Amino acid sequence: MEHWLELDGLGLTEGDVRIVENVTLKIGCSSTAILGPNGAGKSTLLRLMHGLLHSSAGRIAWPRPLRQAMVFQRPIMLRATVLANIEYGLRLRGHPSAEQRRRALAALDRVGLPELALRQARRCSGGEQQRIALARAWALEPQVLFLDEPTASLDPASSREVERIIHEIVAAGTKIVMTTHNLGQARRLAEEVVYLEGGRLLEQTPVADFFTLPQTLAARDFIREEVG
């Protein structure tokens, strides 16, 4: 399998706290879930991959540069209409306005919220806003989509809707890397699991194997605790 993202000895230290330490990782499959207990450094690792943070050690290599987008745990909307929010990213990339409109409407349609186009984005519900955030990312036609706990702040119904959309995105050919606390979600959406603890990479295992027979004791304890 061709790797599309390579991390080599990646580390981030703040003061004397080693948030991420010596992570060496090659990602080749199309959907990866990053799991681990609180404070393991999952969100930080995701941000390092996307380029929102700069590492203090090691390097990141993209063998072939890919278009990226990211969806955060809490959706952040500008004080504007839903449509305007989605078009913003497209405008940044210099698409002509007719094109912006077309792609934005198409993306909004795909997440199932066409009727919200002219509503003020900040007035929509949490679940709706997260779907709009997905539409905003999707409209950019990213080749890689990073997701940081995308359903952690949502109710079950909205979570299901969001998972459905993510599934469609993967099916359409976009690679995803997501952090989550929801083991069931990881099982439903991911092909492989990357397990972090204390900022260090402990395992990189295909998803089915990870849950039936994790390679490390730490992972085994983690699964046992999460499942309850």
Next chain:
Amino acid sequence: MTTPDNVRRALVAALACFAIGTHAEERFITVASTTSTEQSGLFGYLLPIFEKLTGIQVRVLALGTGQALDLARRGDADVVFVHDKPAEEKFLAEGYSTKRQDVMYNDFILVGPKSDPAKAAGRDILEGFRRIEAAQAPFVSRGDKSGTNAAELRYWKMAGIDIDAKRGSWYRDTGSGMGPALNTASAMNAYILSDRGTWLNFKNRGDLGIVVEGDSRLFNQYGVMLVNPVRYPQVKQADGQKFVDWLVSPGGQQAIAGYKIGGEQLFFPNAK
């Protein structure tokens, strides 16, 4: 999301309008004069006459004599019209103007509490000053390089009093114009030297009244000068000269004599 283009365009248009609007083509000259001349109401009466005659708007900066002359030294006025002959002659000698002409005179009065604690009342200004100093009665001075202030200091000197040495807490140096100084004197029930014009228009008299008047030494001579265009090419020479010429002309002199407050003539034309 960026500022909608139409909002931005509206702002630029507003700014452009204002920039243009304020530079309307108006013919005007700038005259630096004293607060006493303006506050006596003379300009309100005189200038419309001149403007009607010539179409030149006269913009007056009402400052103290010292300030007016300093402003003119920077070339920021076209004409100077003040009442401190020694200071004006110095201005002339420094080359900031080439000619000084007498225009009119008014008089100073000594104002003070009607109860007159220092017994300064009379027709002798120097005696009045001496009595005030002897009684250490409260006295307000303008202290602002104005023509009135210069006159006040001359009277102390002429009365044989070294005011710098003799001043005590009775002598209040306020560093302000005629109006504010009168306000202070009124509030403190103090003596103060004032020009008649400002006093007649002054509304906050409190317990004050005229204590000394009519002494010929109280006459206050006004002079006018065009700021030297060689020094400051931007001076509006032609129009400024028109104003100077008009002030000393029979027409201007008559207009000056025509100004009265309550039937009383304030300024006495004496151009040669």
Next chain:
Amino acid sequence: MQDVAASLALGAQLVAAGDARLLAIIALSLEVSVTATLFSCFLGMPIGSVLSVGRFAGRRTLIVLFNGFMGLPPVVVGLIVYLLLSRAGPLGRFGLLFTPTAMVIAQTVLVTPIIAALTRQVIEGEWREHREQLRSLGASRLRAGRTLLWNARFSLTTTALAGFGRAIAEVGTVMIVGGNIDGVTRVMTTTIALETSKGDLPLALALGAILIAIVLAINAAAYAFKQWAERRWG
């Protein structure tokens, strides 16, 4: 107390009578201060935004400077602008001294730091909230700064009002660079100062009451507009 009541009555009378000179003075006050505020926003808001989202050497020093300049004494600003515009000064040839334009320039100098410093504060909050998302979408710092200015437009109208309040209320600057010339550069505040110095305190107080009433009315209108706009465009 009687005097205050009498003055308020006088103020109402003057306004009702629609005295032409008074109206001209009020109009000029508004013209000068509104224009100066607009200019200040034009300059100060981008500056505030750059100070907030930018990253460059000397940024923190500039922030401290602008914060400090919020307290520039009007009379000092007036003096500096006067020296610049004087015929004896570097910009004398434009003949701007003792015109409303000079007053606008001087008030702009006075108000721009206020707008810049307050904008910086507003945008800092916006930046903290939107930073990751905007950078993820690919916005440069400059672009993000512009986007956030528009995003914060409701808070920024309050900022603009603060600047306007400072402009319309000050007397030191406009007195020096305007010269308080009757019919040309006389505004509400300089008229109040003049009437006070002439001893006509009731009139001065009445004019003061009118000025305060105007400022309150403008603030009330702006507040109502903001409420309506927020409701409509959230």
